[in-house]
Amino acid sequence: MPKDLHELPKLRDGLSYLFVQHCRIExxxxxxxxxxKEGCVQVPAAALxxxxxxxxxxxTHAAVKALxxxxxxxxxxxxxxxxxxxxxxxxxxxxxSLLKQAELANRPEKRMEVIxxxxxxxxxxxxxxxxxxxxxxGMEGVRVRQAYADASELYSVPWHGRAYNRQDWAQADPIxxxxxxxxxxxxxxxxxxxxxxxxxxxxxxxxxxxxxSFVYDxxxxxxxxxxxxxxxxxTAESVAHxxxxxxxACRDEFxxxxxxxxLLPDIQALLDVPTDVQETSGDPDADAALPGELWxxxxxxxxxxxxxxxx
Numbered sequence: 001m002p003k004d005l006h007e008l009p010k011l012r013d014g015l016s017y018l019f020v021q022h023c024r025i026e027x028x029x030x031x032x033x034x035x036x037k038e039g040c041v042q043v044p045a046a047a048l049x050x051x052x053x054x055x056x057x058x059x060t061h062a063a064v065k066a067l068x069x070x071x072x073x074x075x076x077x078x079x080x081x082x083x084x085x086x087x088x089x090x091x092x093x094x095x096x097s098l099l100k101q102a103e104l105a106n107r108p109e110k111r112m113e114v115i116x117x118x119x120x121x122x123x124x125x126x127x128x129x130x131x132x133x134x135x136x137x138g139m140e141g142v143r144v145r146q147a148y149a150d151a152s153e154l155y156s157v158p159w160h161g162r163a164y165n166r167q168d169w170a171q172a173d174p175i176x177x178x179x180x181x182x183x184x185x186x187x188x189x190x191x192x193x194x195x196x197x198x199x200x201x202x203x204x205x206x207x208x209x210x211x212x213s214f215v216y217d218x219x220x221x222x223x224x225x226x227x228x229x230x231x232x233x234x235t236a237e238s239v240a241h242x243x244x245x246x247x248x249a250c251r252d253e254f255x256x257x258x259x260x261x262x263l264l265p266d267i268q269a270l271l272d273v274p275t276d277v278q279e280t281s282g283d284p285d286a287d288a289a290l291p292g293e294l295w296x297x298x299x300x301x302x303x304x305x306x307x308x309x310x311x
Contacts, residue, residue: 016189016254018043019247021054021079027062030070045070049260050192052077073192077184097198100273101214105203114205117270121221147224154229155236174239178231181243183219185250186227190218193263199271218267226253 023036034041043051045066050073053059059074067074104110112133119136120127123143127136152159157175164172164180172180194201194214204213206220230253234245254260267273 016251016260017050017052017185017192018048019052019054019077019185020057022056023058025051025053025057025059025063027060027066030066032063032066045072048072049196050075050188052188055079071196073195075188075191077188094198097271097273098200098203101199101203101271104271105205111205114270118206118217118221121266121270122224144224147228151229151232155232157232157236174242175231175235178235178242178246179227181246182227182231182250183223185247185254186219186222187212187215189254189259190222190263191215193260194218194267197264197267199267218263221266222257222259226250226257226259 020034020036023034026033026035028042030046031042031044034043048067048070051067052075054077064074104114115133116127116129116136119140122140131139148159148162151157159175160173162176162179164176191201191212199214201215202211202213204210204217207213207216210216227250230249231246234242234249238245
């Protein structure tokens with residue numbers, strides 16, 4: 001057993017995600033076992049970032065507990081992993097990162113600084129602060145459209161724009177289905193990293209008003225680099241079993257691009273969160289009923305030991 005929570009396995013050292021459907025998942029000691037008509041496969045819970053449960057899947061209470069105890073996020077998704085119905089929490093018990101995120105999102109000048117850093121990471125250089133937000137969004141739109149056009153030309157896949165209907169999945173052309181499947185996998189691993197780091201997936205900066213706004217913010221940082229070329233390449237190879245092949249290829253590409261190693265450091269840099277926050281933000285196993293530092297900052301004269309609590 002680890003001496004404290006700081007010694008738990010790091011997100012960057014594990015597997016990115018696993019998508020399963022039409023199977024049963026049970027606990028197997030500290031791991032889980034996935035049963036289907038082909039047999040049984042053991043999955044190391046401690047090494048898995050996110051488990052995506054597709055249609056026809058059942059999971060035992062003990063298996064859920066084993067996954068959550070090992071910091072694995074569980075996401076209930078639709079067929080081909082496109083729709084997200086629900087998700088479970090990660091292992092973080094601290095609120096420092098969440099409070100920092102909320103502070104930045106609710107102060108206009110700090111919010112804009114985060115947005116500038118997000119766009120600068122996408123462009124790869126520092127933007128002129130004289131540009132308006134509308135101008136920067138226009139530049140980003142041009143960059144993404146050019147990425148689609150370049151990938152279309154490189155892989156000789158016809159491109160008529162991003163278009164799909166969640167209610168009629170088969171109506172979309174192959175390249176749009178491939179992009180949606182790839183982005184669904186990317187959103188899943190970004191979601192797992194956000195929850196693992198103690199951030200809120202709902203408090204976004206560029207995207208706002210949705211429960212996954214921050215997930216979309218972070219995923220957008222990597223689409224041009226990873227999912228767009230991957231989707232066009234696989235569509236050019238064949239449209240047979242396209243979504244399945246895309247999901248398998250995403251696992252390889254996430255590993256090749258060291259995405260797990262990059263996600264939390266990138267988020268910390270964007271939000272200007274100190275890298276030593278784990279050591280400076282208190283004991284995660286302390287009495288959860290005691291008021292925290294924010295309480296004493298709001299009322300400097302208050303004494304924590306005077307706070308009453310009915311056990």
